Amino acid sequence: MPLSVDMPLEQLEKYKGISPKPQDFDLYWSRSLEELKELPKKFRIEKNEFETPYCECFDLYFQGVEDATIHVKYLKPKNIKDGEKIPAILEFHGYGGCSKDWTYKLPYVACNIAVFSMECRGQMGDSTDSFGVDNHFRTCNLIRGVMPPENLYYKKVFLDAVRLAEIVMGFEFINNKNVGTMGYSQGGGIALALAALRPDIKSVFAVYPFLSDYLRCWNMDTGAAYEEIKDYFRQRDPQHKKEKEFFNNLGYVDIENMAHWIRADVTMTTGLMDKTCPPSTQFATYNKLVCRKRHLIFPEYGHEDMLNGLHDENILWALELLKK
Numbered sequence: 610m611p612l613s614v615d616m617p618l619e620q621l622e623k624y625k626g627i628s629p630k631p632q633d634f635d636l637y638w639s640r641s642l643e644e645l646k647e648l649p650k651k652f653r654i655e656k657n658e659f660e661t662p663y664c665e666c667f668d669l670y671f672q673g674v675e676d677a678t679i680h681v682k683y684l685k686p687k688n689i690k691d692g693e694k695i696p697a698i699l700e701f702h703g704y705g706g707c708s709k710d711w712t713y714k715l716p717y718v719a720c721n722i723a724v725f726s727m728e729c730r731g732q733m734g735d736s737t738d739s740f741g742v743d744n745h746f747r748t749c750n751l752i753r754g755v756m757p758p759e760n761l762y763y764k765k766v767f768l769d770a771v772r773l774a775e776i777v778m779g780f781e782f783i784n785n786k787n788v789g790t791m792g793y794s795q796g797g798g799i800a801l802a803l804a805a806l807r808p809d810i811k812s813v814f815a816v817y818p819f820l821s822d823y824l825r826c827w828n829m830d831t832g833a834a835y836e837e838i839k840d841y842f843r844q845r846d847p848q849h850k851k852e853k854e855f856f857n858n859l860g861y862v863d864i865e866n867m868a869h870w871i872r873a874d875v876t877m878t879t880g881l882m883d884k885t886c887p888p889s890t891q892f893a894t895y896n897k898l899v900c901r902k903r904h905l906i907f908p909e910y911g912h913e914d915m916l917n918g919l920h921d922e923n924i925l926w927a928l929e930l931l932k933k
Contacts, residue, residue: 626893707734
């Protein structure tokens with residue numbers, strides 16, 4: 610087996626991260642969830658022109674925190690029987706991007722599972738942020754709102770995901786006990802965060818999750834999605850006078866600090882050649898999970914879409930949602 614670009618596998622299997630966890634972490638998220646309860650559950654559904662013989666497609670829009678409008682690609686099987694309740698998958702996309710084409714989601718619908726694919730606010734999809742529809746950012750989302758931490762971008766995204774789960778679980782045809790979350794990279798991180806904040810999520814499929822162990826990423830100088838941490842110091846704090854506060858604040862949206870809340874079954878995938886989200890940062894979260902879990906290791910693969918055999922694993926995971 611080739612060496613990881615990070616640590617040897619035997620060290621990775623014991624590593625639990627070095628990033629700080631804020632002392633008031635639990636209170637921070639308790640308050641955040643209470644704030645969400647005060648937000649009206651406003652949403653609308655519009656029929657999309659794309660459809661197949663077995664699938665109807667819709668655009669779902671709901672009100673996120675701070676009056677953002679969040680767009681969701683919603684795919685519903687056509688063959689639902691009267692009174693039948695089916696599983697649902699909540700999907701989240703990669704960093705700076707948007708939800709993939711409708712066709713990518715059809716295999717799940719063919720299994721009689723509804724799919725809800727959320728586009729993150731202010732990124733490259735059709736979700737707006739609180740400052741308007743014309744602002745689309747591929748990067749610099751990680752550090753947005755870091756001072757003070759009440760305005761953290763990913764706090765808002767995680768709460769958007771929670772609100773989506775509330776909406777979906779309110780549909781009569783959805784089996785609330787069979788709702789799963791999934792995503793790659795940023796999407797994997799959001800899927801895990803949602804499962805932490807909603808312990809009734811049944812299962813998670815997280816592929817090389819982003820948003821974990823920020824201090825480790827900075828120490829490794831990984832570049833890619835975490836490059837903006839270095840940019841922040843270069844432009845905003847070149848002498849690192851507030852370094853401790855900076856990493857403490859990022860700790861509120863570090864999924865390794867949420868891992869122990871997850872009650873869902875978790876499947877995580879890691880490529881040992883991943884230079885974008887280093888393996889150690891992923892293991893930092895995985896090793897703190899106290900739920901039922903399994904780790905799919907791809908020694909020769911990095912941060913890439915086509916991990917041979919992974920899509921089959923993903924479908925097999927989805928089929929488990931059909932079991933009562």
